[in-house]
Amino acid sequence: MRTPLHTATLLAAALALAACRTVPAPAPAPPAVPPAAGVPADDNLNAVLWMQRSMEYRAIAESVFRAAGERLDAALADPAWDALVPAERAAAGDAASLPPAIILDIDETALDNSAYQARLVVDGTEFADPAWDAWVGERKAIAVPGAVELTRAAAAKGITVFYVSNRSAGLTAATLENLRSAGLPVQHDGVFLGLGMQVPGCEQKGSGKTCRRQLVGRGHRVLMQFGDQLGDFAQPAANTAEQHAALHAEHRAWFGERWWVLPNPSYGSWEAAAFGGDWSLPRSERRARKREALRTDR
Ligand SMILES: [Mg+2]
Numbered sequence: 001m002r003t004p005l006h007t008a009t010l011l012a013a014a015l016a017l018a019a020c021r022t023v024p025a026p027a028p029a030p031p032a033v034p035p036a037a038g039v040p041a042d043d044n045l046n047a048v049l050w051m052q053r054s055m056e057y058r059a060i061a062e063s064v065f066r067a068a069g070e071r072l073d074a075a076l077a078d079p080a081w082d083a084l085v086p087a088e089r090a091a092a093g094d095a096a097s098l099p100p101a102i103i104l105d106i107d108e109t110a111l112d113n114s115a116y117q118a119r120l121v122v123d124g125t126e127f128a129d130p131a132w133d134a135w136v137g138e139r140k141a142i143a144v145p146g147a148v149e150l151t152r153a154a155a156a157k158g159i160t161v162f163y164v165s166n167r168s169a170g171l172t173a174a175t176l177e178n179l180r181s182a183g184l185p186v187q188h189d190g191v192f193l194g195l196g197m198q199v200p201g202c203e204q205k206g207s208g209k210t211c212r213r214q215l216v217g218r219g220h221r222v223l224m225q226f227g228d229q230l231g232d233f234a235q236p237a238a239n240t241a242e243q244h245a246a247l248h249a250e251h252r253a254w255f256g257e258r259w260w261v262l263p264n265p266s267y268g269s270w271e272a273a274a275f276g277g278d279w280s281l282p283r284s285e286r287r288a289r290k291r292e293a294l295r296t297d298r
Helices: 007-022 045-053 055-077 086-092 114-123 129-138 147-156 169-181 210-219 241-250 269-273 283-293
Strands: 100-104 160-168 192-195 221-227 259-261
Touching (some): 055 259, 100 147, 114 129, 210 221
Parallel strands (some): 100 160, 221 259
């Protein structure tokens, strides 16, 4: 309810206001430089901020892992359930009688390296191996939301949790220690399959994970795979938007069933696909190519 104001009260208030207006406080001088002007633009600011601070990111990651966990029993019960693409499974051998495993990528799938990404934004720099290796050596990455619950639940069901990662094999000790300190199961020292690992009888091209997946598949039925990039699940024929789309279309039914994707808007092969994978291009040229790849008509 409104309180009626007395006429005299209104008059007094009007006079007081008028008095104030006659003696205005000096307006503060506008700042010579707007506060934002000194902050350099960075293509990754929003992406990293979203991953670190938004509850939307957290909720999505938790949803992915929770949904996967709810399918584990069905996967265990079905001897035909396997998450390697047919060519990789054929090369690895029949899976039906093998013990169960799941495969996780590490970076932005099991472990959250957004603090490293944030340093790049703050420092205005880009990914470089020495700084990355130093960050890994700090062993300070935290778990991606939901990853601990899923992997521990899997381990409790007798499922071996493998980590197939493009962290170099030289970072094994720091990586295993960080996985453990983040709460992720490390059931034996062989569960980390890093970049550079040689797999007998399999010739690996570049940083692809095909041979390492096959190695896991030789000894295990792979119930599920988790990753933030398509290459964590199967090898695209080329790192182009067209081949990414082809791989997605071919295995679409497996996403949300055998393959589980974590969101990562801060980096990935999708980005390099926009500029032909040519990291030698100047940053400004790569940015221009990415702008050209935007769709503005649909
Ligand atoms: Mg990753």
